[in-house]
Amino acid sequence: MRMVGKGIALLGSCALAWAMVVATASAQSPEGHGIAGFWSMSFGPTPPRRSPTPTESELMAYFPDDAIVLADAGSTEFPPGDYGGLAVRDSLREAAKSYDPQVQTTVSLTCRPPGLIYSMQGPFPIEIFEGHDLIVVKLEYFDLVRVIFMNETQHPDDWPHSHTGHSIGRWDGDTLVVDTVKLTSGTLFNNGVDHTQDVRLVERFRLADPNTLVVTQQFEDPGSFEGTAARVVSFVRGQDHVYPYDCDPAYGLAIDSRQGPEAVRRP
Amino acid sequence: MNKTPMRSSLFVLLVLAATAALAHHSAPVFYKVQERVTVSGTVTEFRFANPHAILKFEVAGENGETQQWTAETTSPSILRRRGWSQDSFKPGERITLEGMPSVDGSYLMRITRAFREDGTEIGVPRGTDN
Numbered sequence: 001m002r003m004v005g006k007g008i009a010l011l012g013s014c015a016l017a018w019a020m021v022v023a024t025a026s027a028q029s030p031e032g033h034g035i036a037g038f039w040s041m042s043f044g045p046t047p048p049r050r051s052p053t054p055t056e057s058e059l060m061a062y063f064p065d066d067a068i069v070l071a072d073a074g075s076t077e078f079p080p081g082d083y084g085g086l087a088v089r090d091s092l093r094e095a096a097k098s099y100d101p102q103v104q105t106t107v108s109l110t111c112r113p114p115g116l117i118y119s120m121q122g123p124f125p126i127e128i129f130e131g132h133d134l135i136v137v138k139l140e141y142f143d144l145v146r147v148i149f150m151n152e153t154q155h156p157d158d159w160p161h162s163h164t165g166h167s168i169g170r171w172d173g174d175t176l177v178v179d180t181v182k183l184t185s186g187t188l189f190n191n192g193v194d195h196t197q198d199v200r201l202v203e204r205f206r207l208a209d210p211n212t213l214v215v216t217q218q219f220e221d222p223g224s225f226e227g228t229a230a231r232v233v234s235f236v237r238g239q240d241h242v243y244p245y246d247c248d249p250a251y252g253l254a255i256d257s258r259q260g261p262e263a264v265r266r267p
Numbered sequence: 268m269n270k271t272p273m274r275s276s277l278f279v280l281l282v283l284a285a286t287a288a289l290a291h292h293s294a295p296v297f298y299k300v301q302e303r304v305t306v307s308g309t310v311t312e313f314r315f316a317n318p319h320a321i322l323k324f325e326v327a328g329e330n331g332e333t334q335q336w337t338a339e340t341t342s343p344s345i346l347r348r349r350g351w352s353q354d355s356f357k358p359g360e361r362i363t364l365e366g367m368p369s370v371d372g373s374y375l376m377r378i379t380r381a382f383r384e385d386g387t388e389i390g391v392p393r394g395t396d397n
Contacts, residue, residue: 101293102297110318111318124342124344124345209294246317247318248316248318249320250314253320254323255339258369259334259374261372
């Protein structure tokens with residue numbers, strides 16, 4: 001009974017803490033910057049596949065001169081062996097040659113979220129809640145929830161690595177600048193190359209107009225590639241909320257149980 | 268769309284290449300993304316859950332045998348916004364599906380469009396305004 005009582009108390013504390021977070025973040029703060037709301041990926045080409053818009057140009061000016069701007073943002077991806085010109089470590093290139101993407105549909109991996117950097121430029125919508133001391137970015141993709149601490153200036157050394165890492169943010173005029181570390185090793189390219197848990201991501205969020213949000217990524221990870229990688233992503237405002245993803249790992253079993261005389265079984 | 272239900276039909280169309288949208292759980296791993304098949308059958312099971320919904324259905328083969336087919340969709344999160352739901356298919360219902368054939372020739376396909384027996388399309392087609 002004593003254990004049960006402690007459990008209930010702990011559960012209550014967690015619920016209260018989450019309610020406080022939601023209460024803080026669920027509304028645009030009075031001095032908000034207009035980024036709160038529902039945003040869908042703009043599926044058209046993004047730089048470098050086309051010329052940048054003025055807002056994109058302004059944000060891309062923050063990229064280091066030698067940054068590689070990847071041409072895989074949005075609904076396109078590089079085929080096996082293509083890393084968009086990024087100097088990926090030889091050992092990772094070699095390992096990627098034997099990568100079998102069918103592993104993504106195994107029961108143990110079907111519902112494992114891809115890396116955050118990859119997920120933030122994927123085809124699913126996001127919803128932003130802007131508070132004063134924190135900003136919450138809820139991704140529909142795999143139910144990822146990011147908390148961006150606006151009232152912190154340093155990453156805690158003892159913060160555990162996770163799919164969403166630890167993010168601190170600040171407003172630079174009309175641009176939200178977010179610095180994220182403590183990400184678990186995750187998808188760099190969806191063709192067998194992952195980044196390490198030492199990756200560092202810097203994002204800039206800026207409204208091009210009330211209904212267009214431009215987000216740039218720049219990230220460095222000496223353990224997996226040289227220099228700086230960058231992406232430009234564009235979102236369009238919608239009147240909606242992100243839905244629960246509620247991933248079902250049995251999806252892979254359904255694929256595995258396909259029939260037919262020529263069905264190829266997973267070893 | 269006015270379609271005549273097919274007892275056992277399998278048409279393969281070569282479609283001009285549109286840029287294949289790859290993603291986690293990439294379609295090209297299991298499907299020929301630039302080809303299309305049309306298959307008609309009877310629904311036995313429908314599970315509407317992420318990352319991809321699964322539809323099981325039976326198809327009468329040319330030799331009278333019953334083929335057990337599996338079809339998957341894109342993410343239900345996306346399909347909900349196109350009018351799909353967990354009630355889009357009922358067991359026993361006759362349906363016709365268009366989609367990508369499997370790479371390995373198995374009775375597996377990826378749905379791009381779905382129709383009821385009377386030709387009514389299920390959900391709102393991608394690229395339409397409503």
